[in-house]
Amino acid sequence: MTRADLFAFLRLPPARRTARRALRRRAALAALGVALTFASPASAEAPATTIGTAEGLPITLSGSYLAGRLAGQSRDLANAAAFFGEALDADPGNAFLLDRTFVLQLANGNITAGLDLAERLTANQTDHFLARLVLAADAMRMDDYARAVTLVDNGARGPLAELTSRLISAWALQAQGETDLALERIATLEGxxxxxxxxxxxxxxxxxxxxxxxxxxxxxxxxxxxxxxxxxxxxxxxxxxxxxxxxxxxxxxxxxxxxxxxxxxxxxxxxxxxxxxxxxxxxxxDPDQGAAEVLYGLGAAIGRDGGEELAATFLQLALYLDPKADTGYVALASLFQRMGDANRAIETLKQVSDSSPLKRDAEIQIGLNYNSLDDLERSRSHLSALIESDPSDLEAVTALGNILRAHKLFEDADAVYSRGIATVEANPRDQDWTLYYYRGIARERTKRWPEAEADFRQALKISPEQPLVMNYLGYSLVDQGLQLNEALDMIRRAVQLRPQDGYIVDSLGWAYYRLGRYAEAVTQLEKAVQLRPEDPVINDHLGDAYWQVGRRLEARFQWNHARDLKPDEEELPKILEKIANGLSDDKTKNGAVEPAAKKNGG
Missing domain, CATH: 1.25.40.10 (Tetratricopeptide repeat domain)
Structure with a gap:
């Protein structure tokens, strides 16, 4: 866990994201063909998730174990917890199954079940850190702070366990009026x-x-x-x-x-x-809130570092101690989103209280998660309602506009962005450049170039030297053979500002290609492929450039690679044609622009 990751523990998860390319949509997991229902994390008494082996089918130790492993690999906490629970029922003395079921039940928000398993674990493994932590959290909820101190002070130790235990112990001591001892417990912590x-x-x-x-x-x-x-x-x-x-x-x-x-x-x-x-x-x-803050902070940090099950456990415990902690719900939902569980993220975000400053942010995330579930209409309806209630909420405007743009509904996206721009155009702020940039893309895609160019230039006027804008505007100008010197300078400057952005480096390489400067194109496109080896468009571009400099075998290799990387449906036939027949000898048919003098004098 890096220092930077751990410093991030106090930050709220970034709930509002945009991307240069289309938003990626993810289908909700339905592991093993079992329909999922979800337990609310709002309190420890929320009903447990009722899933696992379908009714009427035989339950076997091996079957439940393998199904649990598969669900765990799919990051499906609910099914993993259910199947491992079945396996444990079949072999209750199995220490591995007991520990695994315990962690999964906690991560899934089944705190009551987790407490029962924690008692079983500590009966045989008295220093089990996580089991003692869960029991300590329950003791704090029951105002038994002395027991909480005893539990966390006598668990196994490692850096994470030491930090967690000391801070929880300090809060439990403070609850007993032992402020000096609580502060000493923290001050003497080394790490x-x-x-x-x-x-x-x-x-x-x-x-x-x-x-x-x-x-x-x-x-x-x-x-x-x-x-x-x-x-x-x-x-x-x-x-x-x-x-x-x-x-x-x-x-x-x-x-x-x-x-x-x-x-x-x-x-x-x-x-x-x-x-x-x-x-x-x-x-x-109060001390329970303080202890919840410890668990929330560490859970958020662990989640960013990839420890999803442990992160979920810490966050669920934080919400068990402080069910009103809206930051905890946002962090847990963010974790579920990263795990690909949009349904669970939505249910968690709904727990954010109406009075919370994070409520609208949570509602925007709900709309984005509907889109992740391929439910465009529900996503659109949800975000549109937010905009209707407050047209000046530019985060909601941006979220809906970007979703529509990702679905290639460019005219609809234009209308949404325009509604947001209308609220700021009289006095735009530095951050408002994004609205003009996104609307410019929508207009460029609907072949309304003069209006698109005006938007891109307005974005640069509001916030000069934005590499994404310079890249898009510069490339679009090159693509049309317009103002080529200015355009190439823009793209070069964008590369200087973002030299590790494979998409921007690709734009420079493709601009050189369009200008017939194939050797320079190869140099830049090879860099772009190194930065984004998984991108079919960049690999396709490099194949074209290789062909033009006479490297025909390498060209076909790149085109084959682009084909295997699952390009857009409309691009695949073009790639297959090049694999079969190569490129035409007509440079303009291959993508080169007409000489600048024939366009606008350069």
């Missing part, structure tokens, strides 16, 4: 550098809840110094500053984040509260 932000942040939270506000403010400032991009730290630091009377300093902290991530809903809400003079609550108002 790698990435421990520091956790230690400092939770020290500040405990000091704040204990009424030691000046010391808390100092530690929030220290945590902020470690990572000025950490949203959770920024929110807590700004609130602490405002409570201390430094309203200007609090707003300055928010301003700095605004420059990096404009209009984040949590920052917007925090600013509104500070400016209004509203009484500001502590970032953690």
């Amino acid at each position: 790698p550098d990435w421990f520091d932000v956790f230690k400092t942040y939770h020290t500040a939270l405990i000091q704040d809840i204990a009424g030691r506000h000046e010391a808390a403010l100092d530690n929030f400032a220290s945590a902020y110094g470690i990572d000025q991009g950490a949203l959770r730290v920024i929110e807590a630091f700004a609130r602490a500053k405002a409570r201390s009377g430094d309203k200007a300093g609090a707003l300055a902290v928010l301003d700095d984040y605004q420059k990096v991530i404009p209009d984040h809903p949590v920052i917007v809400a925090t600013r509104r509260d500070i400016e209004s003079g509203k009484a500001l609550a502590l970032s953690a108002t």
Whole structure:
């Protein structure tokens, strides 16, 4: 786990994403042909997911075990938990099945089942870290904080276990009024550098809840110094500053984040509260919330590092301790999205409270997940309703526009982007360049070039030197033989700004190809293929360039590779034709533009 990944533990998962190329759609998993139903993570008492071997079919140890392994490999937590549970029922003394079922039940949100299994695990393996952690979380929920301390203090140790146990123990001690002992428990914790932000942040939270506000403010400032991009730290630091009377300093902290991530809903809400003079609550108002913050932070970090089951376990435990933690639902939904489980992500996002600053963000993600399920109409309807309720929500506008554009509904996408642009065109902000860029793409694809060019140039006027815009505009100009010197300069500059972006390097190579500068095209396209070896378009382009410089065998190799990489349906016949017959001797038929002088004087 890298230092950068662990610093990210305090950031909310990036919920709003766009891509240069079409949005990738993923079908929901239906492992083993069993229809899935989902348990709500809202509380420990939510009904367990009722799946597994279909009714009427025989249950066998080997069958359930293999089915569980398959579900686990498919990242289908619900079925994996159910099938391993069946296998454990068939062989209750099997230590491996007990441990595996325990982890999967927790990751699936079945905390009650997990608690029963934790008791069985600790009966034979007294220092089992995760089992003791689950029992400690339950003890905290039951206000048995002394037992929680005993449980986490006597588990197995490793870097992650040590950090988790110490922080949970500190919060359980604070719950008993032992503030000094709680702070000592954190202060004496030794470990790698990435421990520091956790230690400092939770020290500040405990000091704040204990009424030691000046010391808390100092530690929030220290945590902020470690990572000025950490949203959770920024929110807590700004609130602490405002409570201390430094309203200007609090707003300055928010301003700095605004420059990096404009209009984040949590920052917007925090600013509104500070400016209004509203009484500001502590970032953690009770020890259970503090312990949940530990588990949420670590779970989010582990999930980014690829440990999906353990991450889900930590996040589910965080929500067990604090069922109102909207950040936990967002983090868990983000994890389900990365696992390809859009249905589960939707159900989790629905748990975000209506009063949360993250509610609209969650609703946008729900719309995007409907699209991931190939339910375009539901996605469109959901996002359209959000836009109707607030046409100035440019995140919703962008999400719907990009979905429509990905489905090649360019005119509809144009209309959506235009609606968003209408709310900002009188006074566009730096970040609004994206709306003009996306609308420009939609208009270029519908052959409305003058309007598309105007949008691209407006995007660059709002935010100069945006490599995506320079790349698209420059390539489009080259493609039409227009303003070739300016166009090539734009693409070169885009490559300078994003030298590791295979798509932009491909554009430069293809621009050289279109200008008949085939040797230069080969050089750039070979670089592009190294950066994006999985892209059929780039491999196809390199094949064309190889053909033009006389490297015919290599050309056919690249075209065959492009064919095998599953290109778009409309491109496949063209690739097959080239594999069979090569390229024509007519340069313009092969994609080269007419000489610039015949177009517009260059």
